[in-house]
Amino acid sequence: MRRDVWRAAVMVAAVGLLPLCPVRAADPEIDRLLQSPVGKDWVTNGGNMTNQRYSTLKQIDTSNVKQLKGAWMTRLKGSGVGGKYSFEATPLVKDGVMYIVTGNDDVFALNAKTGEFLWERWSGIDQKLTSVCCGWDNRGLAMGEGMLFLGQLDANVVALDIKTGKEVWKTPIEVWQDGYGITSAPLYYDGIVYSGITGGEYGVRGRLTALDAKSGKILWRWYTLPAPGDVGGESWPAGTDHYMHGGATIWNTPALDPQLGLVYFSVGNCGPDYDGSMREGDNLFCASVVALKAKTGEYAWHFQEVHHDIWDYDAASPSLLFDTVINGQPRKGIAQAGRTGWVYILDRTNGKPLIGIEERAVPQEPRQKTAKTQPYPTGDATVPQCAQPLEGYERAGCIFEVFWEEPTLVQPSGIGGTNWSPMSYNPDTGYFYVPGTIRTSAFARYGDTYKKGKQYNGGTQAAPIGSAMSGNWTAIASNTNKVAWQKDVPYRVGGGGGSTTAAGGLVFHGDPSGTIVARDAKTGDVLWQFQTGFGAEATPMVYEVDGDEYVAIAAGGNQGVGSGNGDAVWTFSLKGQLGPLWPPPPPDTVAGPTGPIAEGEDKVKIGDNNVEYAYFPRRTRVKAGTTVTFTNAGDTPHTATAFENGKFGGWDTGVLNSGESKTVNFDKPGSYYYICTPHPWMYGQIIVE
Ligand SMILES: [Cu+2]
Numbered sequence: 001m002r003r004d005v006w007r008a009a010v011m012v013a014a015v016g017l018l019p020l021c022p023v024r025a026a027d028p029e030i031d032r033l034l035q036s037p038v039g040k041d042w043v044t045n046g047g048n049m050t051n052q053r054y055s056t057l058k059q060i061d062t063s064n065v066k067q068l069k070g071a072w073m074t075r076l077k078g079s080g081v082g083g084k085y086s087f088e089a090t091p092l093v094k095d096g097v098m099y100i101v102t103g104n105d106d107v108f109a110l111n112a113k114t115g116e117f118l119w120e121r122w123s124g125i126d127q128k129l130t131s132v133c134c135g136w137d138n139r140g141l142a143m144g145e146g147m148l149f150l151g152q153l154d155a156n157v158v159a160l161d162i163k164t165g166k167e168v169w170k171t172p173i174e175v176w177q178d179g180y181g182i183t184s185a186p187l188y189y190d191g192i193v194y195s196g197i198t199g200g201e202y203g204v205r206g207r208l209t210a211l212d213a214k215s216g217k218i219l220w221r222w223y224t225l226p227a228p229g230d231v232g233g234e235s236w237p238a239g240t241d242h243y244m245h246g247g248a249t250i251w252n253t254p255a256l257d258p259q260l261g262l263v264y265f266s267v268g269n270c271g272p273d274y275d276g277s278m279r280e281g282d283n284l285f286c287a288s289v290v291a292l293k294a295k296t297g298e299y300a301w302h303f304q305e306v307h308h309d310i311w312d313y314d315a316a317s318p319s320l321l322f323d324t325v326i327n328g329q330p331r332k333g334i335a336q337a338g339r340t341g342w343v344y345i346l347d348r349t350n351g352k353p354l355i356g357i358e359e360r361a362v363p364q365e366p367r368q369k370t371a372k373t374q375p376y377p378t379g380d381a382t383v384p385q386c387a388q389p390l391e392g393y394e395r396a397g398c399i400f401e402v403f404w405e406e407p408t409l410v411q412p413s414g415i416g417g418t419n420w421s422p423m424s425y426n427p428d429t430g431y432f433y434v435p436g437t438i439r440t441s442a443f444a445r446y447g448d449t450y451k452k453g454k455q456y457n458g459g460t461q462a463a464p465i466g467s468a469m470s471g472n473w474t475a476i477a478s479n480t481n482k483v484a485w486q487k488d489v490p491y492r493v494g495g496g497g498g499s500t501t502a503a504g505g506l507v508f509h510g511d512p513s514g515t516i517v518a519r520d521a522k523t524g525d526v527l528w529q530f531q532t533g534f535g536a537e538a539t540p541m542v543y544e545v546d547g548d549e550y551v552a553i554a555a556g557g558n559q560g561v562g563s564g565n566g567d568a569v570w571t572f573s574l575k576g577q578l579g580p581l582w583p584p585p586p587p588d589t590v591a592g593p594t595g596p597i598a599e600g601e602d603k604v605k606i607g608d609n610n611v612e613y614a615y616f617p618r619r620t621r622v623k624a625g626t627t628v629t630f631t632n633a634g635d636t637p638h639t640a641t642a643f644e645n646g647k648f649g650g651w652d653t654g655v656l657n658s659g660e661s662k663t664v665n666f667d668k669p670g671s672y673y674y675i676c677t678p679h680p681w682m683y684g685q686i687i688v689e
Pocket of ligand 1: 613637638639676677678679682
């Protein structure tokens with residue numbers, strides 16, 4: 001890869017010098033960096049346009065990494081502090097300045113050598129957004145033409161002056177009231193800003209939007225849900241408008257190959273997530289990798305990872321471009337780590353499997369209109385793909401097990417495998433470094449009617465009370481798709497930080513317990529770790545200022561995992577002097593409500609104190625005959641829905657909008673567990689005596 005990219009870079013540089021060449025890149029320097037191996041600067045979310053997250057810096061290596069200490073740590077003035085937030089952004093660095101965005105879409109410029117503030121831009125986004133499915137977060141920025149670009153949770157793409165942070169333009173892609181938002185970092189290249197969109201849980205129509213970097217004008221949009229007559233239109237039922245509400249959103253930064261002229265991205269789940277009964281067909285381009293012509297948005301190819309998805313098996317992690325040699329032939333590859341636990345390895349010229357992916361017959365449920373076959377990649381999965389039987393559940397199965405209204409245990413589940421967090425690729429080892437979450441979900445369909453801007457899930461999935469949740473890190477060989485090494489970790493990481501790799505033979509990643517970890521890229525052995533004091537669930541990056549190499553990570557936790565919330569940016573170098581902080585409270589390793597039991601409390605608030613995704617109190621003990629009042633004190637609609645003995649919905653508040661209350665009477669002694677169906681990582685318990 002490096003040689004190819006160098007060649008491309010040299011070619012671009014040479015072309016730029018030719019007097020006959022009429023077209024000059026809008027930002028030749030950024031375009032060159034975007035196509036070059038990553039060195040001193042890190043100018044886009046994935047390091048460069050390959051999304052490899054591979055740094056050529058090697059001052060820090062396997063022999064000296066254990067000497068790393070904190071160079072500086074800066075707290076971002078309380079931005080993104082509160083339980084509803086996750087801190088997921090990768091910082092960008094150019095010419096000694098670091099740029100970082102928080103879960104509140106606030107952007108900060110810091111001196112990359114000292115951590116001092118240079119400027120700040122507070123987003124002022126509406127704090128009452130009801131369209132955020134899964135925590136307030138922002139995965140990062142893009143830069144070009146003297147601007148920084150970001151997508152906001154309120155569905156605007158914004159350009160800021162890179163020197164001052166002042167807004168240059170702001171373009172609404174949609175309105176958040178209709179269920180849309182943006183969490184992914186955009187990609188800038190050659191005068192165009194590419195942005196994904198969220199809302200897969202709200203019945204939206206997903207798309208990639210290309211904007212003119214100078215003006216913010218929308219150049220084109222490509223819908224991930226094809227209309228009748230479009231490529232893929234036949235994969236939706238004829239004569240219906242389900243394709244208009246089928247989700248298929250984009251949670252990640254695209255990759256781009258300038259030589260092929262293609263932009264690549266991965267596409268999220270189908271909506272309604274757990275109910276396929278009305279959307280017979282493969283439902284393109286849900287759970288797919290897609291390539292478009294980068295200038296025009298014209299369709300080039302696609303590969304669907306999961307047909308007719310009913311499990312929330314998003315392709316949420318960024319697609320990654322790499323070059324390899326298979327059977328003596330140089331090949332142009334693209335890889336994507338799915339929630340299925342597989343890495344899908346394709347030829348990026350045409351979308352055909354590079355190593356082999358076989359269509360196999362799978363279990364059938366006619367009411368769900370399940371697909372007859374599903375793609376099984378040749379090679380190894382990174383996480384276990386079968387659920388273990390559990391008491392209270394009559395049905396348990398493997399990756400494509402079917403379900404209807406009776407809760408059914410499935411693994412990896414839509415919250416397992418690799419979620420949004422990026423893997424990295426190291427051309428020296430030829431390995432992908434893949435974060436994985438290991439957990440089981442109980443799936444059940446209950447049906448839903450589409451209402452603009454409202455949750456449209458059609459069912460739920462929740463980890464059974466008392467079931468184990470953990471994670472792993474896996475090196476997958478890019479030429480075989482087999483496990484090269486694998487290390488288990490106590491906490492879920494597939495929806496957390498992701499990995500970055502560097503030429504010093506290292507892989508860096510954060511951990512929900514608060515540590516940043518360096519592993520040997522060849523063996524996976526832990527060579528160094530350091531406690532940041534907050535959940536370290538963003539992807540690290542590597543840069544250089546004044547001859548010193550730094551590793552940086554945002555540390556502020558992940559609301560879905562419940563790791564320590566905060567607003568810290570940490571950097572590390574061989575000259576660093578700062579020691580570690582106290583660890584934050586560790587996240588749960590077993591599903592279910594935790595914490596103290598309130599005695600006699602008959603009022604349960606939902607989403608209070610800017611936490612949004614929790615019950616207060618989580619657990620309460622009351623006398624038989626007590627009427628408990630559930631009140632939504634948050635902004636997003638929530639429910640309290642019984643989740644007991646392998647069943648959902650024995651009692652249910654139904655959807656409570658902000659400010660609404662519902663009472664439930666508890667007559668019989670016993671333990672009553674419940675969840676929020678749109679946010680099934682929220683658990684509560686009423687103990688009745
Ligand atoms: Cu909720």
